[in-house]
Amino acid sequence: MRALKAAALIAATTLAATGLTGCAGIVPNASQAGLPLWELGKPRPFADGAPVTVVAAGDVGMDTFALLPCNSGAICSGGRVGSAAAAEGSVVVSGLHDRIFHLLPGGTGHMTLPGGSETPLAWE
Incomplete structure (x- = not known):
């Protein structure tokens, strides 16, 4: 790289x-x-206010999460309000589903789980 x-x-x-x-x-x-x-040219998370769907390995099968821009810069999902911040070329979403979502340009990233372990994710 x-x-x-x-x-x-x-x-x-x-x-x-x-x-x-x-x-x-x-x-x-x-x-x-x-x-x-x-x-350049890779999709960016939440570009133009678009929602993001995240898919990652769960305890059994795959977990999906719908992350929606809301409340003037916050991110909402499952009736909860989280936050988003830019960090080292990624968008970091926290405060939702007891996870931290690290969304990279192009539809990849990783998710930090409770306890600190990480798992890859895909987003669209």
Whole structure:
């Protein structure tokens, strides 16, 4: 992954240094401004106020969680109100279902369970 990040940085620097403008406008919207090149174009959690459905392994089978933006920046699910914060390129949702959801761009991430163990998740 570091090699990919380094290659993207070199490519971006080369384009800027040579004055090539073929990538002008590559940032599709303001919510992605400042993201690394490898993150551009990936879906972002709660973009434009859209709800997020999370799927992760549960005790028996798969668990699903519907996370909905509500109350001016809060996240609601199952009749409860939680919070969302940006952290190191992810959106961290806490205060819901006794879990912490770490949502990465592109529909991946992980969930911290009670007791501190983590499990991968997918979101859409």
